[in-house]
Amino acid sequence: MISSQERARGAYLGLALGDALGATVEFMTPWEIVAAYGKHAKLRGGGWLHLKPGQVTDDTQMSLALGGALLANGRIDPCEIAAAFSQWMRGKPVDIGNTVRRGIVHFRHSGQPWVPPSPHDAGNGACMRVLPIALATWRRSAEEIRQACVAQSHITHNNELSDAATECVVAMLHLGLEGAGKEELRHGPVAGLLAAYPQFRFDDKECVNPSGYVVDTLRAVLAAFFRHDDFCSILVDVVNRGGDADTTGAIAGMLAGCYYGEQALPAEWLRVLDKDIQTACRAQAPALLQLATAQGGALLARVRVRNCPGGDDARSTRPVVV
Ligand code: MN
Ligand code: MN
Numbered sequence: 001m002i003s004s005q006e007r008a009r010g011a012y013l014g015l016a017l018g019d020a021l022g023a024t025v026e027f028m029t030p031w032e033i034v035a036a037y038g039k040h041a042k043l044r045g046g047g048w049l050h051l052k053p054g055q056v057t058d059d060t061q062m063s064l065a066l067g068g069a070l071l072a073n074g075r076i077d078p079c080e081i082a083a084a085f086s087q088w089m090r091g092k093p094v095d096i097g098n099t100v101r102r103g104i105v106h107f108r109h110s111g112q113p114w115v116p117p118s119p120h121d122a123g124n125g126a127c128m129r130v131l132p133i134a135l136a137t138w139r140r141s142a143e144e145i146r147q148a149c150v151a152q153s154h155i156t157h158n159n160e161l162s163d164a165a166t167e168c169v170v171a172m173l174h175l176g177l178e179g180a181g182k183e184e185l186r187h188g189p190v191a192g193l194l195a196a197y198p199q200f201r202f203d204d205k206e207c208v209n210p211s212g213y214v215v216d217t218l219r220a221v222l223a224a225f226f227r228h229d230d231f232c233s234i235l236v237d238v239v240n241r242g243g244d245a246d247t248t249g250a251i252a253g254m255l256a257g258c259y260y261g262e263q264a265l266p267a268e269w270l271r272v273l274d275k276d277i278q279t280a281c282r283a284q285a286p287a288l289l290q291l292a293t294a295q296g297g298a299l300l301a302r303v304r305v306r307n308c309p310g311g312d313d314a315r316s317t318r319p320v321v322v
Helices: 004-023 030-037 058-073 080-092 098-110 131-136 142-153 160-177 180-195 214-227 231-239 245-258 268-274 275-294 311-315
Strands: none
Touching: 004 058, 004 131, 004 160, 004 231, 004 245, 004 275, 058 080, 058 131, 058 245, 058 268, 058 275, 058 311, 080 142, 080 275, 131 142, 131 160, 131 268, 142 160, 142 311, 160 245, 180 214, 214 231, 214 245, 231 245
């Protein structure tokens, strides 16, 4: 019997492992990967970002920034999350998506922790970093979960496909934390997503070379997740499809890590994974779960935002919270 805490730690470490594994082959085609590595199945660093073995990228870093903001405030406050993202960007991250950068710049200029709706913002950037929201909203009401997902996502991505994918991943994580089987995931949240947005269908053809378009990304993740029955096989499959491999790795890693639990993570990958990142993941996972269960009242700060104080000032001057 795997505890929910082990599943939460498995998800957070799985996210980091998938990111570190996939980053090596990000933007390569499956054929280029075969030529370079045969089957890419170890944390070797390199890639277009010239990473150290076990180094992670924005997918993990933004998740930790988000989780840190939730824990520092004891609630989900879009102003504080946006400020944490802004501070992260100031630290000159190793990589950052265009939509993410635009959203953070928008926040700095406007003080609004949301971007306007955009048909072009269907990238995977909101989905890749959603794990802390899933942990912090475990067993909360459906409406609270939905609002928390939207508040987090819309800081940079305000798009219905991004929202649908992100909410599906969160629902899969919530079921996973309860120990649900794959059939439950498939007939529940995944079936719901496919009914509303058939373009996410993943079992009709091979999902290779997935782009940063959230539909491509999630199709590759779901195909790998449902095809195999162990953590390593899922991760190795999805990153060897190439494309946005650090992000497919990150999302597949959080789902598989939650589903199989911390014990199922390969020791030889954990030996190489960045130690500070591991420590942060192990600390945040149970604390975020506790946030979800310990708090009786509303988790999501109802911010009467004229606007958050923008950029650097967002931490010193608090918005009015009701
Ligand atoms: Mn990345
Ligand atoms: Mn990526």
